[in-house]
Amino acid sequence: MTEEAIKIARAKAENGERLTLQDALALYEDNDLLFLASCARKMKEKKSGKNVYYNVNRHINLTNICTSGCPLCAFQCEEGDKRGYVMEPEDIAKVLEDAKKVKNLGEIHIVSALHPTKTFDYYLNVVRQVKAALPNVDIKAFTPVEVVHFSQMTGKSVKEILKILQEAGLSSLPGGGAEILNDRVRKEICPKKANTAQWIETIKAAHELGIRTNCSIMYGHIETIEERLQHLFTLRDIQDETGGFQAFIAFPFHPANTQLSHLKRVGSWEDMKMIAMSRLILDNIDHVKAFWIMLTTPLAQLALGFGADDLDGTIGEEKIIHEAGAKTGTGTTRERLRKLITEAGMVPVERDTFYHPIKEAE
Numbered sequence: 259m260t261e262e263a264i265k266i267a268r269a270k271a272e273n274g275e276r277l278t279l280q281d282a283l284a285l286y287e288d289n290d291l292l293f294l295a296s297c298a299r300k301m302k303e304k305k306s307g308k309n310v311y312y313n314v315n316r317h318i319n320l321t322n323i324c325t326s327g328c329p330l331c332a333f334q335c336e337e338g339d340k341r342g343y344v345m346e347p348e349d350i351a352k353v354l355e356d357a358k359k360v361k362n363l364g365e366i367h368i369v370s371a372l373h374p375t376k377t378f379d380y381y382l383n384v385v386r387q388v389k390a391a392l393p394n395v396d397i398k399a400f401t402p403v404e405v406v407h408f409s410q411m412t413g414k415s416v417k418e419i420l421k422i423l424q425e426a427g428l429s430s431l432p433g434g435g436a437e438i439l440n441d442r443v444r445k446e447i448c449p450k451k452a453n454t455a456q457w458i459e460t461i462k463a464a465h466e467l468g469i470r471t472n473c474s475i476m477y478g479h480i481e482t483i484e485e486r487l488q489h490l491f492t493l494r495d496i497q498d499e500t501g502g503f504q505a506f507i508a509f510p511f512h513p514a515n516t517q518l519s520h521l522k523r524v525g526s527w528e529d530m531k532m533i534a535m536s537r538l539i540l541d542n543i544d545h546v547k548a549f550w551i552m553l554t555t556p557l558a559q560l561a562l563g564f565g566a567d568d569l570d571g572t573i574g575e576e577k578i579i580h581e582a583g584a585k586t587g588t589g590t591t592r593e594r595l596r597k598l599i600t601e602a603g604m605v606p607v608e609r610d611t612f613y614h615p616i617k618e619a620e
Contacts, residue, residue: 294534298565315365315571324371328448329517368399389427396429396611402460403435406452433472465502478524505545537565
């Protein structure tokens with residue numbers, strides 16, 4: 259990259275102007291992390307001032323038995339494996355009884371595996387069961403990859419599947435399964451999972467139905483830097499078209515216990531660079547999450563100085579990332595999240611799924 263290209267890119271970043279892919283590549287190569295942090299913080303403050311959001315949520319991972327066998331996944335196993343489990347209605351009922359005791363619980367977050375024999379009705383009934391038990395709690399459930407799986411197993415269109423789930427009580431979709439939106443990469447890391455076009459089709463269909471979603475990236479494995487950055491521009495293009503993304507999450511790849519365990523986890527410099535670059539590129543998405551369970555709480559807190567404005571939630575229990583070697587706890591408290599935010603000089607705001615502040619948080 260020429261010095262002139264870097265100079266132009268730096269000026270655009272500093273002024274909060276819309277970046278091109280070439281600008282992003284120049285800033286990436288320039289590698290001035292403190293400069294990126296300064297620009298990203300300015301953009302964050304234009305979006306949300308000093309506010310940093312968090313929510314009180316509970317994750318449910320229904321099963322780890324999966325047909326896709328993705329090389330990048332440590333969570334999944336084949337049917338018959340002694341590690342395999344499936345949550346049945348009575349198991350879910352126990353989780354929901356515990357959830358009822360949580361003050362101001364705002365969201366149940368459900369993601370799972372692509373089970374070979376569980377029918378769509380199983381998943382649909384989970385949504386109904388959660389809605390019946392917790393009628394005032396938002397249900398964020400099923401990645402686009404899972405929705406494509408439901409479509410393929412039933413013969414129904416993606417839009418039909420989403421309508422049925424929405425009528426049952428689904429509030430929004432998590433943004434997982436995007437990994438890198440590039441089929442060269444996907445053929446190596448998740449060859450049996452929804453391809454790039456299917457992921458995009460599902461997200462757009464959700465947005466058309468008024469179902470808000472998150473979006474994400476899984477970086478630090480076999481992708482090139484250009485493929486990584488192009489992924490962000492693909493998300494920006496979708497948001498220009500639909501306006502349906504609420505928040506963006508950057509997931510660093512955890513290689514332990516996966517078929518890619520020969521790779522090394524990227525360092526904290528790269529993590530902060532990705533947060534800052536994401537904030538600058540995704541100028542049309544309001545919120546950037548620092549997902550503490552992936553980053554660790556110290557790095558998530560640091561990311562608040564690099565353009566992030568959301569620490570996600572209390573979570574309760576999480577299995578997918580921990581199977582890949584994450585050393586973070588499986589849950590935290592609203593008090594801990596508020597402390598992390600105030601220590602960073604920011605204002606903690608407890609929110610619901612749709613970023614409405616919850617006034618009774620105290």
